[in-house]
Amino acid sequence: xxxxxxxxxxxxxxxxxxxxxxxxxxxxxxxxxxxxxxxxxxxxxxxxxxxxxxxxxxxxxxxxxxxxxxxxxxxxxxxxxxxxxxxxxxxxxxxxxxxxxxxxxxxxxxxxxxx
Amino acid sequence: xxxxxxxxxxxxxxxxxxxxxxxxxxxxxxxxxxxxxxxxxxxxxxxxxxxxxxxxxxxxxxxxxxxxxxxxxxxxxxxxxxxxxxxxxxxxxxxxxxxxxxxxxxxxxxx
Numbered sequence: 001x002x003x004x005x006x007x008x009x010x011x012x013x014x015x016x017x018x019x020x021x022x023x024x025x026x027x028x029x030x031x032x033x034x035x036x037x038x039x040x041x042x043x044x045x046x047x048x049x050x051x052x053x054x055x056x057x058x059x060x061x062x063x064x065x066x067x068x069x070x071x072x073x074x075x076x077x078x079x080x081x082x083x084x085x086x087x088x089x090x091x092x093x094x095x096x097x098x099x100x101x102x103x104x105x106x107x108x109x110x111x112x113x114x115x
Numbered sequence: 116x117x118x119x120x121x122x123x124x125x126x127x128x129x130x131x132x133x134x135x136x137x138x139x140x141x142x143x144x145x146x147x148x149x150x151x152x153x154x155x156x157x158x159x160x161x162x163x164x165x166x167x168x169x170x171x172x173x174x175x176x177x178x179x180x181x182x183x184x185x186x187x188x189x190x191x192x193x194x195x196x197x198x199x200x201x202x203x204x205x206x207x208x209x210x211x212x213x214x215x216x217x218x219x220x221x222x223x224x225x226x
Contacts, residue, residue, distance in 0.1 A: 004157075033214075035216075040218060041218060042203070042216045042217055042218035042219055043158075043203065043205075043214075043216040044216070045213065045214070048213065058213075090157060090158070103149065103160045103163060104160075104214060105160075106151075106157035106158050106159075107157055108156055108157050109156060109157055
């Protein structure tokens with residue numbers, strides 16, 4: 001089944017304890033992206049990747065890192081999480097034909113709480 | 116600054132009603148506009164619109180784009196409780212895969 005998977009689905013942690021949220025897609029998509037969703041603010045892009053070893057900042061990259069060593073995986077890393085990073089996180093992927101009309105497929109979401 | 120604005124923020128209707136959700140945008144290099152439905156999980160794709168005046172339809176849902184006035188509407192006729200969700204509008208820019216999302220419209224349909 002074609003899908004985007006994220007792990008974990010729920011995570012409660014404490015300030016400063018490094019964590020990684022994994023994202024994997026099995027559709028051979030070039031483009032992958034991380035969003036956070038907060039009430040009243042909608043989905044905001046954190047980082048995106050156009051292909052392996054190609055990553056770039058989105059609209060709210062502060063406090064996050066990503067890597068794209070393989071095409072299928074795009075982990076989101078919080079080196080020192082803070083309470084303002086409590087949010088619902090979505091990973092998404094699409095075929096990357098810049099300018100073409102490819103929809104983005106979303107993962108199931110990771111609800112992160114930082115105490 | 117590129118932005119996408121949706122209205123209303125929230126809507127409560129009875130089953131059988133027809134609703135219209137609005138999405139306006141101000142972006143550089145507009146390529147297409149997408150509608151997603153988000154229930155208690157990941158957004159799921161509904162429509163992609165690139166040309167003005169051509170209605171996209173799927174069952175009771177339909178959508179149209181006006182590139183001159185920079186907006187789109189999503190219509191849902193004969194609403195059902197299963198239509199309750201947040202509806203997200205996003206604009207895709209030319210030469211990039213970046214999507215700019217609106218804040219969404221929360222629709223609640225009561226029996």
